[in-house]
Amino acid sequence: MDADTASVENTLFAQALSGAISVGPKQGRELLFGRNRPEVHVCVGEDDPQVSRQHGTLRFDDGSWWVRNTGRTPIRFPDRRMLFESEDPLPLTSGYTLLFVTGSNGREHALEVRVSGPDRAQKIRPDERTHAPRVWPMDATEHLVLVALARRYLQHEPQPAPQSWRQVAEEMQVVQPAAGWTHRKVEHLVAATRTRLSRAGVTGLMREEWGDPVGNALNESLVQELMRSTTILPTDLALLDDLDTSDEG
Incomplete structure (x- = not known):
């Protein structure tokens, strides 16, 4: 992907062990992921029969990317939420999200997703001071x-x-x-x-x-x-x- 396309807000990057794809935002655009390599955009869990051939979708609707589960096993989010088949899709926020497709015998198959945010008008200088994380005050x-x-x-x-x-x-x-x-x-x-x-x-x-x-x-x-x-x-x-x-x- 060229730099101009990569700088567009809501550009989606999806990657698994089998490869990666990146696409710009467009109403109704949909990417498929699952283990059936010929029929999906991102192949996940290719050697795991418990992963569905088409296990889920990444779809752009109403200004956001959404994850839907169409497979037999749940998709786990980093905060431990589980998305099951037939449940409403969940939105992806700007930034990096690591999804896990549940497989057999305790296996999980990673699907890395990144959604670009608005292009920063002011770039960060290499020598700029590092911002510390927000530590929560408590006694x-x-x-x-x-x-x-x-x-x-x-x-x-x-x-x-x-x-x-x-x-x-x-x-x-x-x-x-x-x-x-x-x-x-x-x-x-x-x-x-x-x-x-x-x-x-x-x-x-x-x-x-x-x-x-x-x-x-x-x-x-x-x-x-x-x-x-x-x-x-x-x-x-x-x-x-x-x-x-x-x-x-």
Whole structure:
């Protein structure tokens, strides 16, 4: 693609292991993806029989690109949302989105999608100061609770999940024995954090955004935002573990 076309707002770039394609925006334009290479624009999961021959579409309608699932298995978004067959399509925002097509035996097949935003009139200079991510302000106790909640992520476990309310309460009771930590107290604090960040514009933190059953989705989204923004870091585990060790001594 030439530079002029690439600079057009809402240009779509889609890529999988088999190859890539880029197209400009046009009402009704549709790209197919799936495992049947001759009949799709982007081949995904070619060697996986659980991926449908035409598993989904990327379609430009009403000024936006939309993802629709036409396959047998769900398509996973980075925020853990699942898009199923026959559900309404989901919009793609400007920037990079990594989609995962669910395959057999736990396999997932990546489909990288990028939608160009408006062309910047003022280019960024190579020597321009790096902008730090927005770190969410919070007091020391709230920070400790959220680090405990995200422990498995911060320890880089292969398939992490947020710790339960009781597990977090047990950790907090060790480091703050006089505070009377219970699973309810932890739950209320984390819910207040999610509400505050949601009001500040973070998505995926409120039940009404997901519907039932919500499972761990709210806390998964919270942990991802806290790590993305560097509000919590792997080194923060020392705040819990060092206090735990000192109490034992």
